[in-house]
Amino acid sequence: xxxxxxxxxQGKRVPxxxxxxxxxxxxxxxxxxxxxLPFFYDSGSGFIEDCTVALVYVVMALGLNIVVGFAGLxxxxxxxxxxxxxxxxxWFASSFFSTRDIHIGVAEQLQSQPGIHINWLIVVFxxxxxxxxxxxxxxxxxxxxRGDYIAIVTLAFGEIIGxxxxxxxxxxxxxxxxxxxxxxxxxxxxxxxxIPVVDRFTTLDLRPWYWTALGMALVVVFINVRxxxxxxxxxxxxxxxxxxxxxxxxxxxxxxxxxAYAMGAAMGGAAGTFFGSFYNxxxxxxxxxxxxxxxxxxxxxxxxxxxxxxxxxAISLSFINTRLIPDVLNSVPSKIGLDFDLTELGFGIFxxxxxxxxxxxxxxxxxxxxxxxxxxxxxxxxxxxxEVQAP
Amino acid sequence: MESASIPARxxxxxxxxxxxxISKYGxxxxxxxxxxxxxIQDLQDTGNLARLATNVKDGLSNGAIWAMIALGYxxxxxxxxxxxxxHGDLFMLGSFMAYSLIxxxxxxxxxxxxxxxxxxxxxxxxAMIGCGLLNAMxxxxxxxxxxxxxKLAPLITAIGFSFILQNTGLLWLGGSHQGVPDLIGSQDxxxxxxxxxxxxxxxLALFVTAPLVVLLVNFxxxxxxxxxxxxxxxxxxxxxLMGINVDTTISFTFVLGGLMAGAAGLVYALYQTDxxxxxxxxxxxxxxxxxxxxxxxxxxxxxxxxxxxxxxxQISDNRIGTEWTPAIVFAYLVLILVFRPQGLxxxxxxxxx
Numbered sequence: 001x002x003x004x005x006x007x008x009x010q011g012k013r014v015p016x017x018x019x020x021x022x023x024x025x026x027x028x029x030x031x032x033x034x035x036x037l038p039f040f041y042d043s044g045s046g047f048i049e050d051c052t053v054a055l056v057y058v059v060m061a062l063g064l065n066i067v068v069g070f071a072g073l074x075x076x077x078x079x080x081x082x083x084x085x086x087x088x089x090x091w092f093a094s095s096f097f098s099t100r101d102i103h104i105g106v107a108e109q110l111q112s113q114p115g116i117h118i119n120w121l122i123v124v125f126x127x128x129x130x131x132x133x134x135x136x137x138x139x140x141x142x143x144x145x146r147g148d149y150i151a152i153v154t155l156a157f158g159e160i161i162g163x164x165x166x167x168x169x170x171x172x173x174x175x176x177x178x179x180x181x182x183x184x185x186x187x188x189x190x191x192x193x194x195i196p197v198v199d200r201f202t203t204l205d206l207r208p209w210y211w212t213a214l215g216m217a218l219v220v221v222f223i224n225v226r227x228x229x230x231x232x233x234x235x236x237x238x239x240x241x242x243x244x245x246x247x248x249x250x251x252x253x254x255x256x257x258x259x260a261y262a263m264g265a266a267m268g269g270a271a272g273t274f275f276g277s278f279y280n281x282x283x284x285x286x287x288x289x290x291x292x293x294x295x296x297x298x299x300x301x302x303x304x305x306x307x308x309x310x311x312x313x314a315i316s317l318s319f320i321n322t323r324l325i326p327d328v329l330n331s332v333p334s335k336i337g338l339d340f341d342l343t344e345l346g347f348g349i350f351x352x353x354x355x356x357x358x359x360x361x362x363x364x365x366x367x368x369x370x371x372x373x374x375x376x377x378x379x380x381x382x383x384x385x386x387e388v389q390a391p
Numbered sequence: 392m393e394s395a396s397i398p399a400r401x402x403x404x405x406x407x408x409x410x411x412x413i414s415k416y417g418x419x420x421x422x423x424x425x426x427x428x429x430x431i432q433d434l435q436d437t438g439n440l441a442r443l444a445t446n447v448k449d450g451l452s453n454g455a456i457w458a459m460i461a462l463g464y465x466x467x468x469x470x471x472x473x474x475x476x477x478h479g480d481l482f483m484l485g486s487f488m489a490y491s492l493i494x495x496x497x498x499x500x501x502x503x504x505x506x507x508x509x510x511x512x513x514x515x516x517x518a519m520i521g522c523g524l525l526n527a528m529x530x531x532x533x534x535x536x537x538x539x540x541x542k543l544a545p546l547i548t549a550i551g552f553s554f555i556l557q558n559t560g561l562l563w564l565g566g567s568h569q570g571v572p573d574l575i576g577s578q579d580x581x582x583x584x585x586x587x588x589x590x591x592x593x594x595l596a597l598f599v600t601a602p603l604v605v606l607l608v609n610f611x612x613x614x615x616x617x618x619x620x621x622x623x624x625x626x627x628x629x630x631x632l633m634g635i636n637v638d639t640t641i642s643f644t645f646v647l648g649g650l651m652a653g654a655a656g657l658v659y660a661l662y663q664t665d666x667x668x669x670x671x672x673x674x675x676x677x678x679x680x681x682x683x684x685x686x687x688x689x690x691x692x693x694x695x696x697x698x699x700x701x702x703x704x705q706i707s708d709n710r711i712g713t714e715w716t717p718a719i720v721f722a723y724l725v726l727i728l729v730f731r732p733q734g735l736x737x738x739x740x741x742x743x744x
Contacts, residue, residue, distance in 0.1 A: 072543075074543050074546065074547075076550070141725055141728065141729040144729070144732070145728060145732065147542050147543065147546075148472075148473070148474045148542065148543070148546050149728055149732065151474070151543075151546060152474065152679065152683075152724065152728070153724075153725055153728055153729075155676075156676070156721035156722075156724045156725050157721075157725065159676070159717060159718070159721050160718045160721050160722060160725075163714070163715065163717055163718035163721075164718065166714070167712075167714045167715060167718075173711065173715055173718070173719075289672070290554070293550060293554065296547075296550075300547060345558045345561070345562070347554045347557070347558065348554055348555050348557065348558025348559070348561075350551075350554060351550070351551040351552065351553065351554025351555045351557075351558070352551065352554075352555055353551070354547055354548060354550060354551030354554075355532075355533050355548045355551035355552060355555070358533075358537060358540075358544050358545075358547050358548045358551070359532075359533070359536050359537065359548065362537075362540060362544055
């Protein structure tokens with residue numbers, strides 16, 4: 001172990017100078033590339049739409065990465081936070097509660113409409129608070145549990161939220177007649193995102209949506225990097241590696257774990273508000289268990305705990321989902337004489353991916369250094385090289 | 392030190408006693424809430440408990456199916472401490488096998504009783520063997536390579552396999568519900584006791600489940616392989632030193648779990664007269680709840696938990712609404728894990744303690 005620690009330390013010390021410059025340059029290049037990308041495509045093109053979706057998935061995956069990757073708490077109910085975020089957008093930025101008449105910071109066209117209309121920039125924070133509270137609430141029962149039991153409690157939580165979403169068009173749990181979610185019909189239309197100074201967002205020009213999503217993703221990446229390198233980030237990793245040791249080092253595990261749940265949930269909620277507005281509907285069919293697994297597959301593909309890996313995983317899986325499976329691979333079954341719709345099997349493919357990744361490359365595409373060492377039991381000599389390539 | 396701890400001791404003990412009391416009887420109280428509440432309501436409305444008793448009877452029949460699936464969870468958890476997430480979907484494939492075999496053998500209601508019984512027994516055996524082998528195959532591919540890996544790794548592959556099996560079902564019979572011919576007349580009333588109609592389906596559930604469960608429990612307690620399984624569950628290293636082939640034993644555990652899932656698949660297909668590729672997900676979670684409720688790793692607990700969860704599910708289906716049942720079962724699951732993770736009968740496990 002001490003040899004390992006030594007090598008880790010050396011590995012850390014030697015390439016530091018080169019690494020910082022290289023990765024920073026690469027990061028800046030990537031950001032510039034992402035910023036100018038929409039100019040090369042038609043403003044309403046499907047590609048921009050897919051990119052926007054991919055960026056929102058990056059936000060979600062990074063949120064889940066805090067819980068699963070940093071703190072090591074397997075969360076199978078992440079869809080619950082997407083749901084709560086999306087419904088917050090639906091409740092506070094649509095004409096759904098038509099008996100209310102509240103308008104805060106919205107454009108003049110919306111002033112005359114009934115219902116609650118609050119500017120997205122405010123709703124994001126409301127949703128973040130809602131979901132963070134829900135995350136902490138979910139965290140409480142899992143504090144005494146470890147490992148796979150946490151996974152099951154979170155899964156149950158996600159399913160309960162999903163059921164409430166589907167069935168609460170007339171009372172919750174059969175009590176009352178209040179229409180909370182409008183069930184499968186959903187809440188639609190939802191207000192467009194409205195940012196001061198900029199023109200109003202439309203469905204025809206997707207560039208502003210893209211840049212908003214990119215802005216969100218950049219903020220979340222920044223938060224993630226800062227959190228990872230902070231006291232709290234080290235506490236998460238300590239809890240993940242060995243909870244007993246972490247407690248004996250004086251880490252307040254309760255607070256640290258709840259904070260992980262709350263942070264992860266808030267990012268899921270923020271992404272949920274964006275999707276609510278972007279898809280122009282919030283309906284219960286969006287919030288199924290398979291969605292949680294979809295996001296989980298992103299972070300496993302990319303590498304648990306590795307921010308850059310998770311970004312790569314989220315973008316690639318998102319494109320596999322929106323492009324590769326429906327457009328490219330869908331013609332394969334008929335070519336080899338089979339008759340089925342491959343898009344239906346999307347989640348079978350992701351399931352296959354989970355198995356393959358776990359068996360063959362459990363550390364993910366761009367592994368986090370610490371987890372890689374843990375999984376392979378050694379540090380490879382090309383570690384420094386890997387660090388330079390991956391910002 | 393001592394003087395400081397003396398005043399603190401009694402109060403801590405008292406709170407501990409209260410905690411233990413809640414842990415011990417809280418779950419039982421929680422389980423009684425629904426039946427008692429609706430029992431009182433029935434007494435006020437009709438003056439008898441026939442409706443509640445019918446719910447309980449239906450619940451027991453459903454619960455028999457959940458119990459068989461729960462045994463698969465509890466066997467696997469007992470031996471390698473893995474929640475075999477794919478088990479519910481294995482059960483679903485078992486029900487699909489039963490459905491397809493009924494078609495292949497051309498069993499119809501019109502055929503003679505003897506032929507029908509023989510055919511169903513054949514299907515039972517084939518579905519059980521099919522699921523048993525499939526489960527062993529999954530273990531070989533997805534769990535064995537990860538035996539030394541962190542504990543979350545096999546859980547993730549289990550989730551992956553759950554989706555693979557689900558999509559296999561989707562490819563096999565399509566996305567819609569498939570009606571199974573009502574071969575045994577599952578809703579035909581055989582006789583009525585105290586206002587409770589007992590149907591063919593109830594008897595089927597009883598006559599398939601009870602012998603299988605007794606056989607399984609006896610097998611594990613009495614046979615040589617059963618002893619090897621228990622030894623491996625206690626300490627794989629020591630078992631290996633004693634000359635037990637641990638890998639084979641674990642494979643065999645998966646086979647046993649698969650056998651029960653296959654049997655449950657046939658009973659479900661005949662009892663519900665409906666199979667669907669997505670049924671495995673909910674059934675799996677309900678049965679997992681049953682296994683946890685009884686105390687995961689405890690065979691009798693799994694059966695008890697299955698029956699109890701069956702009753703709760705049936706009461707909820709009948710009184711609150713089918714659409715809310717999963718949410719209610721999952722709420723129970725969360726409450727059990729929070730207040731009594733060791734379940735009704737089980738010992739404290741390392742994970743839950």
